[in-house]
Amino acid sequence: MSVVAIVIVALVALLHxxxxxxxxxxxxxxxxxxxxxxxxxxxxxxxxxxxxxxxxNGFLAAGLIWSLVHPQPEFAWQIAMFFLACVAVAGIYGAATASRKIILIQTVPAVIAMLAVMYL
Structure with missing residues (x-):
C-alpha cells in the first residue's frame, strides 16, 4: 500500500x-x-x-489496523479491502435504517480508502 492509502486506512480506523x-x-x-x-x-x-x-466498531478498527501492520503486503491488501468493505456495508445499512448522514460519515471514507488501496 502507498503512504497515502496507509494514511487514509488509518484515518478510517481512528474514526471507528x-x-x-x-x-x-x-x-x-x-x-x-x-x-x-x-x-x-x-x-x-x-x-x-x-x-x-x-x-x-472496535472490531472494524482492529481489522484495519491489522491490515496496516501485517508484514505480507498481498495479504495486508486483502485484509484492508475486506474490512473497508465491511465498513462501507455497515454505513449503507446504517443510512437505510438509522440516519442518512451515516453514509457520509462511514461509507464515503471507506470507499475513498478502498480506491486509495486499489489505485495508489
Whole structure:
C-alpha cells in the first residue's frame, strides 16, 4: 500500500475507534447524546445496545489496523479491502435504517480508502 492509502486506512480506523468510545463509554454523556441526537432517557434505555455496537466498531478498527501492520503486503491488501468493505456495508445499512448522514460519515471514507488501496 502507498503512504497515502496507509494514511487514509488509518484515518478510517481512528474514526471507528472514536465511534467505539462514543458508543461504549460516552453514550449517556452529553457528547454521546449530542452525536447521536438522543434524549437522556433514550440514551439510558439503549446504553447496552450502544455498547454492543461500539464493540463491533472496535472490531472494524482492529481489522484495519491489522491490515496496516501485517508484514505480507498481498495479504495486508486483502485484509484492508475486506474490512473497508465491511465498513462501507455497515454505513449503507446504517443510512437505510438509522440516519442518512451515516453514509457520509462511514461509507464515503471507506470507499475513498478502498480506491486509495486499489489505485495508489
Amino acid at each position: 475507534i472514536y465511534i467505539l468510545v462514543l458508543e461504549m463509554f460516552l453514550w449517556t454523556a452529553p457528547q454521546g447524546r449530542k452525536a447521536f441526537g438522543l434524549t437522556p432517557e433514550l440514551a439510558e434505555q439503549t446504553k447496552a445496545l450502544a455498547a454492543n455496537q461500539g464493540l463491533y
